[in-house]
Amino acid sequence: MPQLGKRPKPLTKRLASGPGNIDVATVHDCFTIAEIVAYEDLGFCEQGEGGKLIEAGETYVGGKIPVNVDGG
Numbered sequence: 001m002p003q004l005g006k007r008p009k010p011l012t013k014r015l016a017s018g019p020g021n022i023d024v025a026t027v028h029d030c031f032t033i034a035e036i037v038a039y040e041d042l043g044f045c046e047q048g049e050g051g052k053l054i055e056a057g058e059t060y061v062g063g064k065i066p067v068n069v070d071g072g
Contacts, residue, residue, distance in 0.1 A: 025067045039067070 025042065029035035036050035044065050045053045058064040 022065060024069060025065060026070065027067060029068060035067070039065075 022042075025044075027035055027038040027042070029038075036054070039045055039050040039053055039059065040047050044050075044058075044067075053059055053065075056063075059067040061069050
C-alpha cells in the first residue's frame with residue numbers, strides 16, 4: 001500500500017489557521033493511538049510527539065488544547 005506513511009499536511013496548515021486559534025477539540029478516539037495520531041495530524045504537536053502532549057497535560061481541561069472534554 002504505497003499511501004501508508006504519506007500523511008497530509010496538518011489540517012491547520014491547509015486551512016491557513018493554526019493550533020493557537022483552536023480553543024477545544026473533539027476527535028474520534030476509537031483506539032488510543034487514533035487520538036494521538038489525530039493530535040499530530042491536526043498540528044497540535046510534531047509527528048511522534050502526541051504521547052508527550054498527553055503526558056504534559058496539554059490535552060486536559062486547562063491545558064494548551066483540551067481534547068474530548070465531554071467525558072466520552
